[in-house]
Amino acid sequence: MMNEQFFLQTPQLVTVVNDNGRTSKRCQGQQTTVAETKVAYDLTAQGAAVKISSVVPVSFVRLRWKHHFDSQAQFLADEVERGYGTMGWQKLTPNRIMPWYFMENHGDTTTGYGVMTQPNAFCFWQADPAGITLIMDVRNGGSSVELGDRQLTLATMVSEKYVHVTSFVATQRFCHLMSPHPVLPKEPVYGSNNWYYAYGRSSAKEIVSDTAYLKGLTAGIANRPFMVIDDGWQVDHVIDGYNGGPWRAGNAAFPDMGALAQKIVDQDVKPGIWFRPLLDHREGIPDSWRNPLNGALDPTVPAVLDRVKGDVAQLCKWGYQLIKHDFTTFDLFGRWGFQMRPFVTTGGWHFFNKTLTNAEVVKQLYQAIYSTAAHYHTVILGCNTIGHLGAGLMQLARIGDDTSGKVWERTRQIGINSLAFRLPQDQAFFSIDADCVGITEQIDWHYNRQWAQLVAESGTVLFISAVPGILTADQRQELHKSLALDAQQSSHFTPQDWQLIDCPAEWVNGNQVRHYDWYEPTGIQFSDDTPRSIPFYSIAH
Structure with a gap:
């Protein structure tokens, strides 16, 4: 009413x-x-x-x-x-x-x-x-x-x-x-992404090994998982440095991206890949193609939008069935979401095409990526994207900032909060991804087990980022159970205590109740990988 x-x-x-x-x-x-x-x-x-x-x-x-x-x-x-x-x-x-x-x-x-x-x-x-x-x-x-x-x-x-x-x-x-007209994946998406233990230090050989590990963890599950190759494969990648394009070839550690996709398929796993469409530092790109704010590519230039479409088409032709596009909000506006309170960007500059609003610019870019991928029946996962503008233009969206394979506190603060308070958007805007379970020796399995279980029982996208071989047989079985549940995404636990706390610990599904223990014995631990609280600001106009 x-x-x-x-x-x-x-x-x-x-x-x-x-x-x-x-x-x-x-x-x-x-x-x-x-x-x-x-x-x-x-x-x-x-x-x-x-x-x-x-x-x-x-x-x-x-x-x-x-x-x-x-x-x-x-x-x-x-x-x-x-x-x-x-x-x-x-x-x-x-x-x-x-x-x-x-x-x-x-x-x-x-x-x-x-x-x-x-x-x-x-x-x-x-x-x-x-x-x-x-x-x-x-x-x-x-x-x-x-x-x-x-x-x-x-x-x-x-x-x-x-x-x-x-x-x-x-x-x-x-x-x-x-959001009455979302586009959703034809079947639940879940799987692995090695970012939260590799952090860009990877190779085709390691991806094949990760795929074999994922195959074992998901044995017997009819809906097969994705193995998503994250940042680090591109030809000009620099560890802890440049992570932009070009996107038409891999580096020495990734010599044949098409062959790698096939090797993933050969293990009965679906290949996925990450890219950052608006960052390309190559010489020879006209200055008129670049955003005057930060030098990223300006998608209001028709030739730039054509280049992005060509990059997406190449990834699809290699055989990747999921494309994760990242950093577009930051590359368009020079700010992260927590800095947009309320202004999305600083003043005094404009795009090449001055007749479009910023929202139209964003949607035009999303549409170009989505429609190109749709031609190849490839699923789109948006990261650092704007959900209210992307609903209907991507099947999946990363709803929170990065979780961690180094510091549990980052996953606790960002992952659980994002899942709880963005969960109502699931299947309404798109299928939501609260980010990975970073399974490393630095994170106590006690917390990762709960995080994996919660994501699976919420019925949302579960990606793991697991160092092969560190889990015991019992832990692998626990993880297998969560992955098998997420392959169906038919469970729908929701936060019961979300009006009382920003990190809900009580989740319910009908008469079923889960109580989670999110806090380490020594309390909240701060480090360089831990987010801080962000204040609200009033509007200036």
Whole structure:
């Protein structure tokens, strides 16, 4: 049921930010002109669409509603791209930036406020005791977008109230409402990726050995796993240094990428591969192809987009059945998600094509990768991608920052938090990947066993990153059990205590209850591989 007291009325105030400053105006019916920008508010079957046309470049559009929240309500917010261990329910916090959507819970009532997936603006919400603000960032790079004669739908807003269901179920239903047309893998995806013990120090020979180990761990499982070759195979790779392209050949340790894919297939395992599409340091690439912010490739240049498509096609032709594309958010905007509070990039620069919003630039890149891979029936896994823009353009998405094969605390803080608070997006936006179980001598099996079990029982993507030979026979059997369960992804444990803590330890599936022990005896251990808490910042415009 739509919340008619909120979205089916026009906002009270519209604010437009352009190169001349900020101008606010009270709404005048379904269309208001502010600072030479027409802002239309059109009711649709889904909610309310915000459309703009502007004869001058524009940076931000803000809508403001009067609204009252109960003082005892709690709020859940999403992140711009991946989770960084900071998601969770909080009391009303006016300066909290809530990207894409937020949930409000009070008693047995939970209400979602958000925008449909694949909007044409970066969207952020703020809630305070006097009302709600929606900020739509329509910039191109760090500059105002030049729309020309286009009328652009920035976003379609939706709101729905849920009564007598848990806050988790309500959030899950709201994610399905925002994303009605996901693309999903034809069968569950799971397997291995050696990054969290090799960290780029690998070879074709080692990948073949890892594949044999994975084959043994998954013996008897009908749905076969993936062996994903991560960073380190590309021709110009430098350990602890450069990790970009070109992507059309392997290095001395990976002399024949097509033959390697076949060797994986020969062991009854599916081959997958990682690449970073927008980083290429080769001389001879025209300066006009490069992003002025950081020198990465600019996908608004048609020749660059063609090159990315060609790279994807080459990976598919080699025989890789899963492509993991990475670093695109950072290479486009020069910031990680935790730095986008709220601005996705610094000011003073623009892409080659100045007529597209940043959200359109991102979607154009995702579409190019997805459609090229789809021609070869290859699955796409997005990493460092923006879920609200990628829903429908990738079958799988890494929902959190890196876990670890070195420090359990990093996996505990980021992996469990991301899984718990992004779990409602699973099968609604895409199939979610909370990242690997890093199985090394540095991580106590007591914790890795629980992490593998939880991912499998949540029904989401389970990748392991295991040093061959370090597990005992009993431990291999425990891991086999988790992999076999994940090959079906039919179990659906959800966090019971997610409104009480940011690292849920009590998970339920009907009458089944799991209690997890996430904390090392000495407490939280900090190291260079451990994330720190990240503060929220207020919006500057």
